[in-house]
Amino acid sequence: xxxxxxxxxxxxxxxxxxxxDESRFEVVWVDRLAPGLERLAEGGIDIVLLDLxxxxxxxxxxxxxxxxxxxxxxxxxxxxxxxxxxAIQALQEGAQECLLKTQLNSAMLCRVIRxxxxxxxxxxxxxxxxxxxxxxxxxxRNVITRNADAMVVADGGGVVRFANPxxxxxxxxxxxxxxxxxxxxxxxxxxxxxVDIVWPTGAVRAAEMRxxxxxxxxxSAWLASxxxxxxxxxxxQALLKVNEELRRLDRLKSEFVSTVSHELRTPLTxxxxxxxxxxxxxxxxxxxxxxQYLQMAEESAERLARLIDxxxxxxxxxxxxxxxxxxxxxIRELLSRVVGTFEPVAREKAVSxxxxxxxxxxxxxxxxxRLEQVLNNLVENALKFxxxxxxxxxxxxxxxxxxxxxxxxxxxxVPEGEREKIFxxxxxxxxxxGAGAKGTGLGLAIAKQLVEMHGGRIWAESEEGRGSRxxxxxxxxxxxDESxxxxxxxxxxxxxxxxxxxEGIGCGR
Numbered sequence: 001x002x003x004x005x006x007x008x009x010x011x012x013x014x015x016x017x018x019x020x021d022e023s024r025f026e027v028v029w030v031d032r033l034a035p036g037l038e039r040l041a042e043g044g045i046d047i048v049l050l051d052l053x054x055x056x057x058x059x060x061x062x063x064x065x066x067x068x069x070x071x072x073x074x075x076x077x078x079x080x081x082x083x084x085x086x087a088i089q090a091l092q093e094g095a096q097e098c099l100l101k102t103q104l105n106s107a108m109l110c111r112v113i114r115x116x117x118x119x120x121x122x123x124x125x126x127x128x129x130x131x132x133x134x135x136x137x138x139x140x141r142n143v144i145t146r147n148a149d150a151m152v153v154a155d156g157g158g159v160v161r162f163a164n165p166x167x168x169x170x171x172x173x174x175x176x177x178x179x180x181x182x183x184x185x186x187x188x189x190x191x192x193x194x195v196d197i198v199w200p201t202g203a204v205r206a207a208e209m210r211x212x213x214x215x216x217x218x219x220s221a222w223l224a225s226x227x228x229x230x231x232x233x234x235x236x237q238a239l240l241k242v243n244e245e246l247r248r249l250d251r252l253k254s255e256f257v258s259t260v261s262h263e264l265r266t267p268l269t270x271x272x273x274x275x276x277x278x279x280x281x282x283x284x285x286x287x288x289x290x291x292q293y294l295q296m297a298e299e300s301a302e303r304l305a306r307l308i309d310x311x312x313x314x315x316x317x318x319x320x321x322x323x324x325x326x327x328x329x330x331i332r333e334l335l336s337r338v339v340g341t342f343e344p345v346a347r348e349k350a351v352s353x354x355x356x357x358x359x360x361x362x363x364x365x366x367x368x369x370r371l372e373q374v375l376n377n378l379v380e381n382a383l384k385f386x387x388x389x390x391x392x393x394x395x396x397x398x399x400x401x402x403x404x405x406x407x408x409x410x411x412x413x414v415p416e417g418e419r420e421k422i423f424x425x426x427x428x429x430x431x432x433x434g435a436g437a438k439g440t441g442l443g444l445a446i447a448k449q450l451v452e453m454h455g456g457r458i459w460a461e462s463e464e465g466r467g468s469r470x471x472x473x474x475x476x477x478x479x480x481d482e483s484x485x486x487x488x489x490x491x492x493x494x495x496x497x498x499x500x501x502x503e504g505i506g507c508g509r
Contacts (some may be wrong), residue, residue, distance in 0.1 A: 001028045003036040003066075004051045004078070009101060013049065013078070019106040025113075033057040033065060040070045047117055048075045050095075052086070060089055067094045074120035076112055078104070096120060136214070150207070150226040153216050154183040161216060170207060170228055172199040187211045187222045195226070206233045254315045264308055272301045310442035313373075314425065317449040324367040324453060328477060331364055331371075331403065332357045335394055338375045342383060351386050353379075355394040362398055363477040370450045371474075377443040378407040378470050385411035385468075399476070402456070406471035414462040422460055423448040447472075 004010045010029050017025040028045070030036040033054050039045065048070075052062050066075060077090045077098040087098035096116035099109070144151055150167035154160050163171075163178040171178060185195050189211050197205045207226040214223045275298045277283070279291065286294065316322035339355045346353035364371075382392045390410040397404040414422060426441040451458040451472045458472035 001030065001036060001039060001045045001047075002049045003030055003033060003054065004049070005031045005054050006051075007031075009051075009078075012104065013109070016104060016106040016109050020110040031055075033062055037066065037069050040066075040073060045070075045073055047096075047113055047120075048073055049078050050075050052077060052079050052081070052090070060086070060093055063090055063093050063095060072124070074116050076116050147225075150228070152178070152183060152224045152226065153214070154187060154222045154224065155216070156220055156222075158183050158187065161221065167226065170205065170226055171197060172201070183222075183224065185209065185224070187224060189213050189222070194229070197226075206230045254318060264304075268301060268305055268308065272298065272305065275301060307442075310446060313446050314442055314449070317446065317453070322453075324370060326365045326367055328363055329366050329368045329371070330361045331366075331396065331405070331474075332362055334368060334372050334375060335396070335405075338372060338379055339394065341376070342379050345383055346392065349383060349386070350388045351383060352391045353383070353394075354391065356396070358396055358398055362396060362403055364403060364474050365477050366454055366474060371454070374447045374450050374472065375405070375407075377447045381443060382407050382409040382411070382468070382470070385409065387411065402473045402476050404471055404473050406469055408467065408469040410467040413464040413466055413468050414460065415464055419460060419462060423458070444470075 002010055002013055004013070010031075014027050014029070017027060028039060030039060031054075033056050036048070040048070048066065050063060050066060052059055054062055057065060063075065063077065071094075074096045075094065077087070077095045078101060079086065079090075079098065080101045090098045096119055097112050099112060144162075144164055147164075148166055150170040151162075151164040152160055152167050153162035160178050160181050160183050163175045165175075167178065168175055186193075192208060192210045195207050195209050197207055199205065206229050208229050209224055209226045211222050211224050214221055216223075275294055278286070279294050279298065313322070335355055335357060339353060343353060379392065379394070386392055386409045392410075393408045395406045395408070397406070423444050425445045448458050451474070454474055456472050456474045458470070460468060460470050462468035
């Protein structure tokens with residue numbers, strides 16, 4: 001880069017460089033220091049030819065400013081000043097060379113540029129080597145004097161030349177006994193290995209060893225750093241046993257929950273059947289009080305049935321025994337069905353239930369029954385915690401590779417301290433008095449598992465006192481198979497085709 005405000009001089013320099021046969025130069029010309037500094041910041045400049053007298057900077061200050069902004073770029077001062085002291089000062093300030101404009105010729109200019117670049121390269125390499133040597137020496141000194149890890153220096157033949165106090169403790173031997181002996185372990189630079197150290201007493205210690213190559217008294221050597229990990233290894237073994245026991249207990253728990261839930265189904269189904277028939281008047285009329293008690297019993301049986309369904313579903317998901325029956329599905333149909341299911345509940349609570357659905361089809365490959373279960377859980381929760389005259393809204397965002405479904409409400413929101421654990425099993429948000437029926441604490445945990453099984457993700461956004469937004473994504477179906485669209489089954493039809501009832505599925509309602 002040529003920094004020169006005189007166009008005539010700038011053209012002369014370009015012409016002189018163009019005459020050079022042995023070199024090719026690409027010249028960037030700027031007429032002021034400020035644009036020169038901007039161009040240097042962009043990179044790609046190998047050397048600067050600098051005039052000290054510029055419209056926006058004069059004298060050695062020009063060199064100081066440029067060198068301060070780009071200390072790694074060599075500078076050759078090209079000046080019209082005949083004062084020799086200026087040249088000396090320029091060299092002292094970091095210039096590689098100082099040329100007079102009146103003495104410029106092609107050969108001189110090319111030679112100065114080549115020599116300046118080479119001197120700068122050699123100086124940079126020398127400085128880098130010096131810096132690395134100083135850092136290495138300082139690091140080595142600190143390692144030896146302060147590091148609690150065992151340090152052993154072995155020469156090229158593997159003979160120990162030095163051992164620090166920590167090494168003496170790790171090997172249970174004095175330094176005099178170690179020095180002069182073969183190190184005994186393979187030394188491979190840059191790799192971390194585990195080694196067993198046998199004490200004179202027969203006890204075995206485990207160590208993690210890392211080896212680096214160093215210069216030791218002017219000769220190439222190896223520095224082995226050994227960290228005693230005996231206690232850690234013992235703790236890891238103990239932890240493995242604990243984890244194995246926890247997995248065994250978790251399997252027993254899942255088997256117990258599954259067994260108990262199945263055993264409860266039969267008598268519970270009978271209770272629901274009897275209660276429902278009594279309310280229908282099969283056994284005669286009941287007084288208003290008796291009917292109230294029967295209704296309470298029916299509601300309790302229904303709640304217990306939901307709890308059993310949730311427990312079985314979660315047990316199947318966690319044991320990886322639940323398989324998805326995917327089919328091409330227009331998610332708008334699922335949402336319309338869910339809205340229809342909960343519209344009576346919304347009207348009873350005087351809550352507005354709205355759905356903003358795209359006008360065109362939105363196809364996904366999903367297990368429609370499981371996805372409907374996710375939507376039911378989210379909408380049911382939203383209605384449960386939304387007060388009278390509130391609003392629950394369902395929206396679909398159709399993106400390139402995925403869709404996002406969001407259920408928002410104007411309820412009391414989720415307290416900040418509970419947002420991180422809201423998708424955990426049996427977690428229930430603290431509610432105000434009368435803020436909805438108490439749930440099982442499994443709905444959101446099941447929803448999370450089912451969404452992730454579909455390759456999506458689910459999250460919650462909430463501001464306490466201003467409502468919540470629960471959203472999940474699903475991978476978008478790239479192409480819809482028309483024949484599969486026409487032959488797909490709705491959840492209820494799918495269950496009937498499989499010869500199962502809602503109570504017999506054991507996962508969802």
